[in-house]
Amino acid sequence: MRAVRTNRPNEVKAAAWGHRPARAGAAGGVVLALAATGCSVGQGSPDGWRYLRTGSVAVALPKTWRVRAGGAELPGTLGRTDAALTVAGAVPARAGRLPSDARRETLTIDGSRAQVLSYAQATPDGRPAGHVEVRLRDPAGHPVTIRAWAVDGTAHDPALLQEIVNSVEFPARQQ
Numbered sequence: 017m018r019a020v021r022t023n024r025p026n027e028v029k030a031a032a033w034g035h036r037p038a039r040a041g042a043a044g045g046v047v048l049a050l051a052a053t054g055c056s057v058g059q060g061s062p063d064g065w066r067y068l069r070t071g072s073v074a075v076a077l078p079k080t081w082r083v084r085a086g087g088a089e090l091p092g093t094l095g096r097t098d099a100a101l102t103v104a105g106a107v108p109a110r111a112g113r114l115p116s117d118a119r120r121e122t123l124t125i126d127g128s129r130a131q132v133l134s135y136a137q138a139t140p141d142g143r144p145a146g147h148v149e150v151r152l153r154d155p156a157g158h159p160v161t162i163r164a165w166a167v168d169g170t171a172h173d174p175a176l177l178q179e180i181v182n183s184v185e186f187p188a189r190q191q
Contacts, residue, residue: 061183069187070103072154075162076183077101078176092170096141099166101180106159114149126185128152134177137165144168148177155186 061067061076068075068088081088081099092098118135130152139145147165154160164180 062179065179065183067183068101068103071105071160072156072158072186072188073103073160073162074183074185074187075101075103075180077180090166090170092167098170099164099176101162101164104161104163106161125150125152125181128154128186130184132181139165139167146177148181150181150184152184155188 064079065076066079068077068083070086077088078090081090081101086104087100087102089097089101090099114133115135115137118133121132121134123130123132130150133147133149133151135147137145137147145165145167147163149164150160150162152160162180162184164177166176
């Protein structure tokens with residue numbers, strides 16, 4: 017399924033869905049797949065991935081991504097970023113600007129209740145991208161927000177965002 021930009025800013029629709037806006041583009045299947053697999057959330061990472069540990073949380077990402085302050089990114093062509101991951105201590109102020117059709121689900125990730133939002137939104141340079149945002153509290157009760165996005169068709173893995181959400185864990189709990 018390919019994403020197509022519509023005449024409205026920041027709206028993307030999938031060609032196979034006709035004229036309905038894509039609720040989450042590449043991320044659309046994330047929450048549905050997580051709900052179907054349930055127990056796999058917070059259960060590790062795929063082969064060939066590594067963990068990014070920031071504070072009390074660890075998130076897996078492909079080894080091809082570059083680690084940077086507060087997260088990681090997948091460099092693309094022409095100096096653009098094709099995917100990124102950030103980990104923050106609280107829900108940033110811009111969280112109120114999520115698309116109204118963002119899919120919202122509540123899951124348990126490594127023993128913690130989490131709100132997972134998935135949606136489609138264009139990147140600042142206009143390319144269609146799937147986004148996922150995970151909001152939860154660490155074992156000490158501090159808020160954690162994990163955001164990941166990937167430009168449609170560039171991540172080389174249609175389950176990329178799902179695998180990132182599946183990998184979230186609190187290393188301190190595993191001791």
